[in-house]
Amino acid sequence: MRHRVAGNRMGMPEPRRRAARRNLMAGLIRYDRIKTTETRANAIQGEVEKLIHKAVQARLAARKHLSSVVADEEKATQILEFARQGRFSLDARVASNEERANQMKAPLTEKGRKFLEDKLKARREALLKIISDEQEATRALQAAYDAMVIELNARRHILSALPDELVVKKMFDELAPRYANRAGGYTRITKLGKRKGDAADIAQIALM
Numbered sequence: 423m424r425h426r427v428a429g430n431r432m433g434m435p436e437p438r439r440r441a442a443r444r445n446l447m448a449g450l451i452r453y454d455r456i457k458t459t460e461t462r463a464n465a466i467q468g469e470v471e472k473l474i475h476k477a478v479q480a481r482l483a484a485r486k487h488l489s490s491v492v493a494d495e496e497k498a499t500q501i502l503e504f505a506r507q508g509r510f511s512l513d514a515r516v517a518s519n520e521e522r523a524n525q526m527k528a529p530l531t532e533k534g535r536k537f538l539e540d541k542l543k544a545r546r547e548a549l550l551k552i553i554s555d556e557q558e559a560t561r562a563l564q565a566a567y568d569a570m571v572i573e574l575n576a577r578r579h580i581l582s583a584l585p586d587e588l589v590v591k592k593m594f595d596e597l598a599p600r601y602a603n604r605a606g607g608y609t610r611i612t613k614l615g616k617r618k619g620d621a622a623d624i625a626q627i628a629l630m
Contacts, residue, residue, distance in 0.1 A: 443469065448589045450609070451597070455628035463611050463627040473580050474597055474608045477590075480576030481598040484569035491565035492553075498562075500552045505566035510545050512556055597629070604630075 446466045449456045451474075485498070492498040504510075516538045519529040530538070553559040573594060580590050601608055607630060614624040 460623035460625040477593040484572040
């Protein structure tokens with residue numbers, strides 16, 4: 423018979439326990455440290471470590487894929503920042519009003535067309551300023567988009583366990599670079615003594 427209590431070290435029903443764990447994990451990542459009971463700190467430590475490790479590995483895999491095409495680290499970073507501004511191709515052009523009509527889009531005025539053409543021109547110049555050869559720039563940009571997909575898949579996995587976009591953003595933007603050279607051990611639990619009233623063991627769990 424299954425009793426559905428495996429891992430239940432927080433003394434509460436499963437739905438409340440799941441919400442409590444998520445709140446504690448989100449608080450830890452958001453503020454770098456939290457104080458709670460020793461039991462709860464031990465209960466969330468393993469899962470937090472796994473989620474951070476997932477973010478670190480995804481970032482490393484994304485960077486490795488990009489560096490296989492763009493060896494220069496500075497240029498790779500610039501290309502990735504460029505790719506994050508939105509989908510773009512050197513072959514992109516502003517469609518004619520006839521083409522837009524076939525696509526069920528409203529026609530463009532001359533002013534609107536010039537605005538879009540200037541925008542495409544500016545993006546083209548910005549990309550070629552990073553990598554001057556068009557073929558190399560196209561390959562580099564595609565590699566950057568592929569790297570973003572690698573990170574995106576990891577983000578979705580982590581969001582399913584910890585549905586807080588700001589917290590997950592911090593994991594990828596701050597924690598993943600911080601722990602890029604660490605194989606694990608991202609958190610530390612420090613015992614703080616007994617709590618007044620019920621004498622529960624209190625601890626601080628903090629990011630290393």
